[in-house]
Amino acid sequence: MSAARATGDAAPTPSAFGTMTLLVFRLDARSLALPVERVHALLDPPPATAVPGAPAIAPALVNVRGTIVPLVDLRRRLGLAPAVRSAESRLVVVETAAGDETLRLAMEADAVEGVVEADRAGVVAVPEIGSRCPPEAIAGALARPSGLVLLLDPESVFAPPSTVAGTPGTFFPREGTRP
Amino acid sequence: VEECVEHVADDAAAGEGTMIELRGRLVGVVDLARLFGLAPEAAPGEGRRVVVVRAGARRLGLVVDDVLGQRQTVVKTLSAFHRDVPGFSGATILGDGRVALILDVAALAALAAERRPHGAHAA
DSSP states (O other), rough: OGGOOOSSSOOOOOTSSSSSEEEEEETTTEEEEEEEEEEEEEOOOOOEEEEETOOTTOOEEEEETEEEEEEOOHHHHHHHOOOOOOOOOOEEEEEEEEEEEEEEEEEEEEEEEEEEEEEEGGOOOOTTTTSSSSSSEEEEEEEEEEEEEEOHHHHTTOOGGGGGOOOOTTSSTTTOOOO | OOOOEEEEEHHHHHSSSEEETTTTTEEEEEHHHEEEOOOOOOTTTSSSSEEEEEETTTEEEEEESSSOOOOHHHHHHTTTTTOTTTTEEEEETTTTTTTEEEEEEHHHHHHHHHHHHTTTOOO
């Protein structure tokens, strides 16, 4: 049945045929997913070191087994309210491509639901209206028996602000600009 | 880093742009917590310290909550997320596993000098 997979490259884009393996995790009541190829590790959240003047989407650094990794605030990136850590919270260490370099970063999930195999044909486009998340961050949605799972586009959702429109100097908070 | 001295309450009363006298020489003092927009953990005089650093020909006193010690470490560069954040040259991992930021003294001095004309006095 898997004759559709003609080439050996496992493209993470959900447009091709075949199946893909996803890590499904939760933020609030929302189920989100990343391609497992992009997930480097799942850890208990370590203490984070805040970086004064850092962009709000990456406010801190964490130690991931001896490497220093930026902690990305996925909730802020997706426009969600901040959360409190619980016993279920997990640190998801992700590897993305930023330009020609590999970028390792970490994000916190409220809980990790698990790894699922999904049919690429089951991925549907998310309407721009009706979704509260920034449209470029979402590659599509997958209907599962437990509910809708939003597929994150790792390169877009975890893009460093300096590679987008960030002007150096505006990151440093002036009096009263800190959220 | 040249030396660490106790921060006396009187010096802090004048707010930003203060100086301390150090063996007959005046050294400009910058409150790091204020520069970074943080709330200091300790009140002035309560064990806060001034770390005197040298940036080129200039000397500068950095007011800190406490001095944890000195150590030899491996400096790791910051990722694309934090490369443009002013005041830091890198980060390192402490003995207890936590991440510590490494200050870029020259950039801090420039940052402090840039702030001075604004006369930003936090209420």
